[in-house]
Amino acid sequence: MSAATMTQTLDAYCGGLSAMNADTVLAAFAEDATQTDPVGSPTNVGHEQIRRFFEGIFSLCDTMVFSADQVFAIGNDVALKWTARGTGKNGNAVTFEGIDVIKLNDAGKIQSLMSYWDAAPVLAALKS
Secondary structure (H helix, E strand, O other): OOHHHHHHHHHHHHHHHHHOOHHHHHHOEEEEEEEEOOEOEOEEEHHHHHHHHHHHHHOOEEEEEEEEEEEEEEOOEEEEEEEEEEEEOOOOEEEEEEEEEEEEOOOOOEEEEEEEOOHHHHHHHHHO
16 A cells, blocks of 8 residues: 555544534445544444444534644554544543554455443543
């Protein structure tokens, strides 16, 4: 896979998160992709389940900025260290970090994503 294809996919994923646009996020995923976010929670399979997950997160926020801090790639495997900053609908500001372990398919779409971050304090702040 070319570096340009990988960059395009990661830009769509990160840009879609910052825009809080599920369609843009899903454009980065293969139709039959899996997503475990965060690791330890149930795995979402396919666009419908992945859409529900992201729409659930977006429903709690007024704003979100998702930045790719560091990208480590070997072949179709990517480790993405990220930072997210947002404001909840309740007015609370949150900042949190994590690492996504991503496998891209040969078409350059996310085939699997495993996200490592602590959701509990973030969700508590957004729901309080």
